[in-house]
Each structure stands twice: as C-alpha cells, then as structure tokens.
Amino acid sequence: MQAWFEREWQRLGGGALVMLPFTILFMAATWLRRKLYAAGLLRAWRARVPVIIVGNITAGGSGKTPLVIAVVETLRERGWTPGVVARGYGRVPSTEHDPSGVVRVFPEVATPEHFGDEPVLIARRLHVPVFISPDRPAAVRALLEAVPETDVVVSDDGLQHYALARDVELAVVDGERRFGNGLLLPSGPLREPVSRLAGVDAAIVNGGNSDAVPAPRQFAMRLGKEVFVSFSGEERTPADFALAARGLTVAAVAGIGYPPRFFDHLGRLGVAARAFPFPDHYHFHASDLRMPGVELIVMTEKDAVKCTAFADERFWFLRVSAVLPPEFDAFLLERLAAARRATKAHGPEAA
Structure with missing residues (x-):
C-alpha cells in the first residue's frame, strides 16, 4: 500500500x-x-x-x-x-x-x-x-x-x-x-x-x-562521512567494505521513508546488492531476514536498532552523517x- x-x-x-x-x-x-x-x-x-x-x-x-x-x-x-x-x-x-x-x-x-x-x-x-x-x-x-x-x-x-x-x-x-x-x-x-x-x-x-x-x-x-559498522562493533571504510563484499551475495535492506535513496547510496559506494525495501518504521523479525544463501546483509542505522536481538555475523549497517556548509x-x-x-x-x- x-x-x-x-x-x-x-x-x-x-x-x-x-x-x-x-x-x-x-x-x-x-x-x-x-x-x-x-x-x-x-x-x-x-x-x-x-x-x-x-x-x-x-x-x-x-x-x-x-x-x-x-x-x-x-x-x-x-x-x-x-x-x-x-x-x-x-x-x-x-x-x-x-x-x-x-x-x-x-x-x-x-x-x-x-x-x-x-x-x-x-x-x-x-x-x-x-x-x-x-x-x-x-x-x-x-x-x-x-x-x-x-x-x-x-x-x-x-x-x-x-x-x-x-x-x-x-x-x-x-x-x-x-x-x-x-x-x-x-x-x-x-x-x-x-x-x-x-x-x-x-x-x-x-x-x-x-x-x-x-x-x-x-x-x-548531503549524507556523507560513511562508515560500515558490524553488529559486533567492527568498522570499515566504504572502500574496504566494498572490496570485502566483492563476489559475495549481498542483500540491502531498508525500512525507511524512501528506500531507493539508501540503495542508490550503496551503489555509489561500490557495493552491489539486491534491494529489499520494507515499509517505513517496519518492525523487523528474524524470519524477515533469514535469507538463505545471502552472505552479507546491509541496512540503514535506523533499521539496525530494530535487529539487534537476532543479528548474526552477516549483519552490517551504514552510518552516515549530514554534511552542511x-x-x-x-x-x-x-x-x-x-x-x-x-x-x-x-x-x-x-x-
């Protein structure tokens, strides 16, 4: 809807x-x-x-x-x-x-x-x-x-x-x-x-x-100062993350007001992923993100706070900051x- x-x-x-x-x-x-x-x-x-x-x-x-x-x-x-x-x-x-x-x-x-x-x-x-x-x-x-x-x-x-x-x-x-x-x-x-x-x-x-x-x-x-963060706290630069993700099956998840912005952002950072949009403020469940065969799951920081209880080593989120003049x-x-x-x-x- x-x-x-x-x-x-x-x-x-x-x-x-x-x-x-x-x-x-x-x-x-x-x-x-x-x-x-x-x-x-x-x-x-x-x-x-x-x-x-x-x-x-x-x-x-x-x-x-x-x-x-x-x-x-x-x-x-x-x-x-x-x-x-x-x-x-x-x-x-x-x-x-x-x-x-x-x-x-x-x-x-x-x-x-x-x-x-x-x-x-x-x-x-x-x-x-x-x-x-x-x-x-x-x-x-x-x-x-x-x-x-x-x-x-x-x-x-x-x-x-x-x-x-x-x-x-x-x-x-x-x-x-x-x-x-x-x-x-x-x-x-x-x-x-x-x-x-x-x-x-x-x-x-x-x-x-x-x-x-x-x-x-x-x-x-603009949204910048990007850092990829694992749910265990490891941080990687966009270049390092894109290199590590190369050749892997990556899912991009976004339950925000306009998911294409997040998916396009990942693409500009060199991360090729299959897009999975969800409704804004969606409350994720473990069953939503089992995703057999997916080796990396990348999401927004707003979505990440809702997935802490069931995240595994595949889960990462992209932290961004507003850049203003x-x-x-x-x-x-x-x-x-x-x-x-x-x-x-x-x-x-x-x-």
Missing part, C-alpha cells in the same frame, strides 16, 4: 483524482487550524529555553533525523546543552513504560518497539536526553523538569505541531522528489502547501539546492542568540 501511494504521489493520475474530496477536507482543516493559532484562539505553549523544530511538509523520509543529529552535535560543540523531543512514530505504547503519556528514552535499555526507531537511534548515537510523546509541549516540560540544565530543545519532526511554540524552524526538503504532484494528503505527499516554506527560517535541501523551494534561506545538505552553523547560532536575547528581554511565557 505504501509503495502504491508513493507512486501516485509523484504523478497526477487517477488515484489522486479519486482521493481529491478527502484532500479538500484535509486542506480546509489544515488552513483552519493554522489560522486559529495565528489568531491566538488556540494558544501555543512556550518553553523557557529556545526550541528548534526540524520538520518537513511532506510525508515520508526526507532526512530529518540526520539533520537533528547534526544540529545537536553543532550545539554541543558550541557550548550548548541540548535535549531532544520526538513523537516516537511507529512504536507500540505501553502503560509500563509511559503511564503518563511521556517517556524518556534511555539508550541502554530502550527498544524501538516501545520507544520508536528514530528516538532510540538518536539516544544511542548522541547520548543526550530524549523524551517522546504525541504531546510535544508535555515532552518538553518533562525534559526540562528532569534535566534542568538543558538550555535548548530540538524537536525531531513537529513542524505542524503548532501547540509547541518555536524559535527556529528548519524544513527538510527531499532534493530528488521535492513535492511530488504538489497536492496535499491523501492525493499527494504534502502535509501543508508548499507556500508554508515561506514562513520557516530555512529550508535544508537534502541533495542540493533547488529554485523550487520558496524559503527565505536555503542550505544544501559552514554558513549553516553560523546561521543557526545567530538565530539562537536572537532567541536568547528575546527571552531575556521579555521573559518566557512558561516555566
């Missing part, structure tokens, strides 16, 4: 037309909700520290999580103490883990099934406090109460979660697929109209710049400095 929607979202075909009445309803609801917040009839909660939103206006993967990781690393290098909030999409809520609806992700014990794959990946990669909840203000309040030294919050996704006031909005745009057929859900991939980008602080274009992005600022992003760091830090000055001048709206 997901693959069918992906195909329909890239063209103005019969599927888009059939769903057009639902798209009109979604468009009206989206417009009304934003207007209510803009008019103050619905009130956004503001934290006592700056909040950075890393989101997008399209459904499916665009590169948000690598950007979140890059932003957090930049902030730490510059002396900030960041925390992260997320929804935890794809997880199975548990009264044992989150009786209040908000839960902290401890990297040593958190599992993707109950905490979501992206929050677990961020917590394990960065070792910063990560709190998840569909209610973003509640997640931020819990984070600031539990870790009071936090002086900036980064939200993984949440561009459309207007209940949480924000100081910086970063919208990630897929430089390859861009905005598909230009229609809102369910006829197209858009959560909000493309014109929404005119109101963000910057668009981060994964795969290069694009004149089709109407944002006030635009920065190119130096101008982006300067831009982000200037925005945060302005937010901090505004908070000192007027005081926070909430503790």
Whole structure:
C-alpha cells in the first residue's frame, strides 16, 4: 500500500483524482487550524529555553533525523546543552513504560518497539536526553523538569505541531522528489502547501539546492562521512567494505521513508546488492531476514536498532552523517542568540 501511494504521489493520475474530496477536507482543516493559532484562539505553549523544530511538509523520509543529529552535535560543540523531543512514530505504547503519556528514552535499555526507531537511534548515537510523546509541549516540560540544565530543545519532526511554540524552524526538503504532484494528503505527499516554506527560517535541501523551494534561506545538505559498522562493533571504510563484499551475495535492506535513496547510496559506494525495501518504521523479525544463501546483509542505522536481538555475523549497517556548509552553523547560532536575547528581554511565557 505504501509503495502504491508513493507512486501516485509523484504523478497526477487517477488515484489522486479519486482521493481529491478527502484532500479538500484535509486542506480546509489544515488552513483552519493554522489560522486559529495565528489568531491566538488556540494558544501555543512556550518553553523557557529556545526550541528548534526540524520538520518537513511532506510525508515520508526526507532526512530529518540526520539533520537533528547534526544540529545537536553543532550545539554541543558550541557550548550548548541540548535535549531532544520526538513523537516516537511507529512504536507500540505501553502503560509500563509511559503511564503518563511521556517517556524518556534511555539508550541502554530502550527498544524501538516501545520507544520508536528514530528516538532510540538518536539516544544511542548522541547520548543526550530524549523524551517522546504525541504531546510535544508535555515532552518538553518533562525534559526540562528532569534535566534542568538543558538550555535548548530540538524537536525531531513537529513542524505542524503548532501547540509547541518555536524559535527556529528548519524544513527538510527531499532534493530528488521535492513535492511530488504538489497536492496535499491523501492525493499527494504534502502535509501543508508548499507556500508554508515561506514562513520557516530555512529550508535544508537534502541533495542540493533547488529554485523550487520558496524559503527565505536555503542550505544544501548531503549524507556523507560513511562508515560500515558490524553488529559486533567492527568498522570499515566504504572502500574496504566494498572490496570485502566483492563476489559475495549481498542483500540491502531498508525500512525507511524512501528506500531507493539508501540503495542508490550503496551503489555509489561500490557495493552491489539486491534491494529489499520494507515499509517505513517496519518492525523487523528474524524470519524477515533469514535469507538463505545471502552472505552479507546491509541496512540503514535506523533499521539496525530494530535487529539487534537476532543479528548474526552477516549483519552490517551504514552510518552516515549530514554534511552542511559552514554558513549553516553560523546561521543557526545567530538565530539562537536572537532567541536568547528575546527571552531575556521579555521573559518566557512558561516555566
């Protein structure tokens, strides 16, 4: 079903037309909700520290999580103490883990099934406090109460979660697929109209710049600094891994928003593999990856956190990082400095 929607979202075909009445309803609801917040009839909660939103206006993967990781690393290098909030999409809520609806992700014990794959990946990669909840203000309040030294919050996704006031909005745009057929859900991939980008602080274009992005600022992003990592912790450069994989039967597995990006990336690194796409946030089982005759299984880092319990010596994942121009760091830090000055001048709206 997901693959069918992906195909329909890239063209103005019969599927888009059939769903057009639902798209009109979604468009009206989206417009009304934003207007209510803009008019103050619905009130956004503001934290006592700056909040950075890393989101997008399209459904499916665009590169948000690598950007979140890059932003957090930049902030730490510059002396900030960041925390992260997320929804935890794809997880199975548990009264044992989150009786209040908000839960902290401890990297040593958190599992993707109950905490979501992206929050677990961020917590394990960065070792910063990560709190998840569909209610973003509640997640931020819990984070600031539990870790009071936090002086900036980064939200993984949440561009459309207007209940949480924000100081910086970063919208990630897929430089390859861009905005598909230009229609809102369910006829197209858009959560909000493309014109929404005119109101963000910057668009981060994964795969290069694009004149089709109407944002006030635009920065190119690419995925690089690649390292292949085995589940036992061994690391290899792309050249070494490609050489070791030559002549072997290799399977490439991806349960992300846009699997072809991962498969193409492997090809550019010289790794020839048979592609096995799965739905985004797919919860893998050992039976999915038995794959008799396959000598190497390569997957994304996001998928790897879901396969730890049954991985064998064939399993490797590709770790990548977002590569951004130096101008982006300067831009982000200037925005945060302005937010901090505004908070000192007027005081926070909430503790």
